[in-house]
Each structure stands twice: as structure tokens, then as C-alpha cells.
Amino acid sequence: MSRTALPRRRRLAPAGRALAPLCLSLMLAWPLAGHAGVALLQPPRVIDGNQPLTLTLIVSADDTTRRYRIPDTLEVTASGDLQAPVRLVLWREVPGPAVVNLRRGEHRAIHYTAALPPALRGQVRLDATGIDAAPVLVTLNRLPQPDKSATPAAPLAAAPAAAASQAKVAAGTAEAAPVPVTPVTTAGAAAPAPADLRDSARLSFHDPMYFIVGAHDGANAKFQLSFKYRIFEGEVPASKSLFDNLYFGYTQFSLWDWNKESKPFRDTNYRPSLFYYLSDTGVRNNAISRLSLATGLEHESNGRAGDDSRSINTVFVKPTFYFGDQNDWHWRVAPKLYAYVEKGENPDIAHYRGFMDLGIAYGRPDSWAFSATLRKGTRKWYGSVDAQLTYPMARLIPGTAGYLMAGYFVGYGESLLDYNRKLPWQFRIGYALSR
Structure with missing residues (x-):
């Protein structure tokens, strides 16, 4: 009909x-x-x-x-x-x-x-x-x-x-x-609609996409493109089978040095992945309002040759826990745990990066959101903090989309090239398509 x-x-x-x-x-x-x-x-x-x-x-x-x-x-x-x-x-x-x-x-x-x-x-x-x-x-x-x-x-x-x-x-x-x-005759236990509805599309955002610029000691522009694609659309939307929830992901990240002549790219990292992903596992209790799960294989390299070549292959598992009403102020905690399958070009990378990226966020979908990715290496105090603060552009200029973004990075390994080098801290501002 x-x-x-x-x-x-x-x-x-x-x-x-x-x-x-x-x-x-x-x-x-x-x-x-x-x-x-x-x-x-x-x-x-x-x-x-x-x-x-x-x-x-x-x-x-x-x-x-x-x-x-x-x-x-x-x-x-x-x-x-x-x-x-x-x-x-x-x-x-x-x-x-x-x-x-x-x-x-x-x-x-x-x-x-x-x-x-x-x-x-x-x-x-x-x-x-x-x-x-x-x-x-x-x-x-x-x-x-x-x-x-x-x-x-x-x-x-x-x-x-x-x-x-x-x-x-x-x-x-x-x-x-x-x-x-x-x-009346049935106990209603309906789940809240997730505030992030991007996962419903077959081609959707993956990691945040942004372009931000700073002015402190080189490598002052930073941008990232990221998407994921659901390879097979199953007959049952709620299916949790491997084949029905298999995704290809791709993320490209660049540091752009505007201080030098000809404004070269300091480093570009390419990160394709193949992974199983459930946007909502159905796990809920008095604390957790939603639980997502991703696990799979990931390659990361900078595409260079010689001494500047960097490359790692990892297997990872990433649960994402949501606490509170996802349509209001709420927390999101996403520990990404990984093991190195191959790291021959940078055998000591775990000393600086460790075995986990801990993502923490707090915010509201139509207002401010703060997020940070924390890393701690296995040696000394090596590690890094990558933090962002975002605000919807539509609330500032009606008819626009995306987010106003401010970012701060300090520590080791903002890109693969510098995984064992601590560069000067950077504060940047710019625009994000997703957060």
C-alpha cells in the first residue's frame, strides 16, 4: 500500500x-x-x-x-x-x-x-x-x-x-x-532512542572529522577524515551475526606545518580497518543506558620510506559505555584495547603508546561536549592527552551544520612519525563535521 x-x-x-x-x-x-x-x-x-x-x-x-x-x-x-x-x-x-x-x-x-x-x-x-x-x-x-x-x-x-x-x-x-x-497489561521496558543516530546509515561517520588550526611552534594545522561502511545488509536489522555486522573503516589524519616554506605536511597517517560492530548490544542496567561494541583488525602507517617509515598492525576490542540519558547530559567511556600483531618498523612503540586508548566524553547532543583520549606508555611517564571541546554551529548560525571545535594535545605520538618524540603542546580551533 x-x-x-x-x-x-x-x-x-x-x-x-x-x-x-x-x-x-x-x-x-x-x-x-x-x-x-x-x-x-x-x-x-x-x-x-x-x-x-x-x-x-x-x-x-x-x-x-x-x-x-x-x-x-x-x-x-x-x-x-x-x-x-x-x-x-x-x-x-x-x-x-x-x-x-x-x-x-x-x-x-x-x-x-x-x-x-x-x-x-x-x-x-x-x-x-x-x-x-x-x-x-x-x-x-x-x-x-x-x-x-x-x-x-x-x-x-x-x-x-x-x-x-x-x-x-x-x-x-x-x-x-x-x-x-x-x-496496561504489559510491563513496558522500552529502550531510549540513541541520541547518536548516525549508525543507522550504511555509510556513516567513524572517528571525528575536523579541521583545526593552531599557532605554537610548527605542525599547527591538523585535520582528520573518517568513515565506516557496513559491508553486508542482513535480512534481520537486529541481527548480531558476524557477517551482518561487518564494517570497513578508514581514517586519514594529517599534521600540516604552516610555519615552514611551502607549508609541508609533517606527517599523514592512514588507518584502514575491518571490524565487527554492534551499535547497541542491548545491555542495560541502572547505570548503563547503552553499550556498543567493536572488535577487529587495524593497520596504521604513514606511507613513507626509509628512516621515516612507520607501520603497525593491531587487533582490538572497543566497548563503548553510555551513562545517563543520551538525549541529555551524559557520559561516554570507550576503552580501546589492542595487541600488536606487527610493529617491526617501530618495535618500542608500546613504551610510548601502551596497549589502550581510553576515550572519555561528557556532553549533550545539542549543546557543549568535552572529550579526551588518554594514552599511557609502558615506560616512565610516556603518554599523551588529546582533548576537544565542541559546540553545535546551528545554535550559533541557524542553517549551518557541524560543530565549532577547540582542541589541545600534549605528549608523545600525535602522529606515527613522532611516536617516540615529545613535540610542543598545541592548542587549535576550527570546525568539525562530527564529534
């Missing part, structure tokens, strides 16, 4: 109520949630970005579940191209009963609405938190509409009870995590 875009439904307008029968006919085209009978309706492909966003949930009764708890809010993660994800809280448009009882085969449509942040532009992906519904793609048109009033719609007035509920959520004392539609 094809999914045709519906005209935008106005709040409390008779035409909006007329959408319900059509919603019921379209709902079968969308996958139901983990709790059978819950679906998110696709809005029109192009919507007016100057007006509040309206989303519709459809609940239906089956043989086992006929009672549903309908909360006041629906939480959605909105992600634009190369923009930090934004958490939206949509409020129930028309007050209604907290629990609905449906006869078998009966359906009910519930509408939620919220104002769109001005930083969101172009195509936006909407993922509802807590229900296993397909993500929604819409394109925002922010041009003034000649046939519509120039006066923006007034925000919905929240009932006192709803305001109190929102205050509880803000204070972290809400009775339960926001689960959009939960069958």
Missing part, C-alpha cells in the same frame, strides 16, 4: 477530526511497536516549519491487549543532516482519559504537538522514544506561507496537572520514564 502525504491537520479543526478514519486505514502500512497495536503515523513529507509539529499515534486492540495507558507527552529525537539531535517533548493536543479500553479490532488516534526549534532545517528524522515504530522523515519549509496568518500559533496552554508532571520530569522525580504508549 502506498503512503500518501496527508494535508496538515489544524488543531481542533473539523478537517483534523476527519483524518482519523484515514489514519486507521494507513496504520497497517506501518510496523507496530514492541507492544502490539501501537504505530506512529507518517505526517506529510513537507511540513510548515513555522508551525507546531503534530504527530499522531494509533493504538489498536488485538486478542491479548485491549487496555492502553495514554500519557500526556510524547518524546521524540529530531535529527537534521549533520546537526546535533534535539529532544522534543510533544503534548497531548486534546485532553482525554489516561486509560482507554478498546474492543477487539477497534482503533484510537491520539494527537501530540510541540513547537519546532528554529535551528532545525531541511530534512529531519523523527524517532519516538520508547516505541518500536519506524522513524519519520519530514522536510521543513520555513518560507512564509501567503495563505496563512503571519501570526504564529499560540502555544498550547498546559493544564495544571500537566505542568506539575512536567516539573517532576525536569526535576528527575517523574513516576516513570516517558513511554509514549504502554499497554
Whole structure:
């Protein structure tokens, strides 16, 4: 059945109520949630970005579940191209009963609405938190509409009870995590939607991509390109088999010395890899909100000959632990443990680099984020600190993407050429596509 875009439904307008029968006919085209009978309706492909966003949930009764708890809010993660994800809280448009009882085969449509942040532009992906519904793609048109009033719609007035509920959520004392539609007869344990939605694409970012410049004692420009590609797309999206989750990764890193004549590249490192990767292993508890896992083979070299040649081959395992709400302020800890398979051109590299890169980050998807990679060699105090501070560009200049970035490096081995040499510290600022 094809999914045709519906005209935008106005709040409390008779035409909006007329959408319900059509919603019921379209709902079968969308996958139901983990709790059978819950679906998110696709809005029109192009919507007016100057007006509040309206989303519709459809609940239906089956043989086992006929009672549903309908909360006041629906939480959605909105992600634009190369923009930090934004958490939206949509409020129930028309007050209604907290629990609905449906006869078998009966359906009910519930509408939620919220104002769109001005930083969101172009195509936006909407993922509802807590229900296993397909993500929604819409394109925002922010041009003034000649046939519509120039006066923006007034925000919905929240009932006192709803305001109190929102205050509880803000204070972290809400009775339960926001689960959009939960069958009363089933214990809902829905997982939060990850704030980083890049892993859903077959070709996606890998390590951070950036270009930053400093001015301290040479090698003052630094940039990195990095991506990963899922080699085989399996029939089952949630498959954890090796072949279905095999990735090719490639990272290229360069130090550029702008102080010398002709501005040469001091060193360029090439890092292809082949690895197994699960964006979400499903491991969760009171502390861990998400656990990712990568393990495989990696080659790193600088492509030079003679005394300046550097090359290593490693096997690695990298779990990534997320602590806290990924749509809000949270921690990320990613220890990358590796063993050297071959290091003939630099046999003492472990003295300076050790056997682990410890990545630590704290931040929020649509705000500041601090991250650092720490290394400790096996000898003396050899090691390094590579730290970054980033902030979404769209919050500074609406319509842009990526991040404003500041970086600081001190220690040994900023590149392979200098793995056993401590260069002067560097502070750099610039732009990042990903962080």
C-alpha cells in the first residue's frame, strides 16, 4: 500500500477530526511497536516549519491487549543532516482519559504537538522514544506561507496537572520514564532512542572529522577524515551475526606545518580497518543506558620510506559505555584495547603508546561536549592527552551544520612519525563535521 502525504491537520479543526478514519486505514502500512497495536503515523513529507509539529499515534486492540495507558507527552529525537539531535517533548493536543479500553479490532488516534526549534532545517528524522515504530522523515519549509496568518500559533496552554508532571520530569522525580504508549497489561521496558543516530546509515561517520588550526611552534594545522561502511545488509536489522555486522573503516589524519616554506605536511597517517560492530548490544542496567561494541583488525602507517617509515598492525576490542540519558547530559567511556600483531618498523612503540586508548566524553547532543583520549606508555611517564571541546554551529548560525571545535594535545605520538618524540603542546580551533 502506498503512503500518501496527508494535508496538515489544524488543531481542533473539523478537517483534523476527519483524518482519523484515514489514519486507521494507513496504520497497517506501518510496523507496530514492541507492544502490539501501537504505530506512529507518517505526517506529510513537507511540513510548515513555522508551525507546531503534530504527530499522531494509533493504538489498536488485538486478542491479548485491549487496555492502553495514554500519557500526556510524547518524546521524540529530531535529527537534521549533520546537526546535533534535539529532544522534543510533544503534548497531548486534546485532553482525554489516561486509560482507554478498546474492543477487539477497534482503533484510537491520539494527537501530540510541540513547537519546532528554529535551528532545525531541511530534512529531519523523527524517532519516538520508547516505541518500536519506524522513524519519520519530514522536510521543513520555513518560507512564509501567503495563505496563512503571519501570526504564529499560540502555544498550547498546559493544564495544571500537566505542568506539575512536567516539573517532576525536569526535576528527575517523574513516576516513570516517558513511554509514549504502554499497554496496561504489559510491563513496558522500552529502550531510549540513541541520541547518536548516525549508525543507522550504511555509510556513516567513524572517528571525528575536523579541521583545526593552531599557532605554537610548527605542525599547527591538523585535520582528520573518517568513515565506516557496513559491508553486508542482513535480512534481520537486529541481527548480531558476524557477517551482518561487518564494517570497513578508514581514517586519514594529517599534521600540516604552516610555519615552514611551502607549508609541508609533517606527517599523514592512514588507518584502514575491518571490524565487527554492534551499535547497541542491548545491555542495560541502572547505570548503563547503552553499550556498543567493536572488535577487529587495524593497520596504521604513514606511507613513507626509509628512516621515516612507520607501520603497525593491531587487533582490538572497543566497548563503548553510555551513562545517563543520551538525549541529555551524559557520559561516554570507550576503552580501546589492542595487541600488536606487527610493529617491526617501530618495535618500542608500546613504551610510548601502551596497549589502550581510553576515550572519555561528557556532553549533550545539542549543546557543549568535552572529550579526551588518554594514552599511557609502558615506560616512565610516556603518554599523551588529546582533548576537544565542541559546540553545535546551528545554535550559533541557524542553517549551518557541524560543530565549532577547540582542541589541545600534549605528549608523545600525535602522529606515527613522532611516536617516540615529545613535540610542543598545541592548542587549535576550527570546525568539525562530527564529534
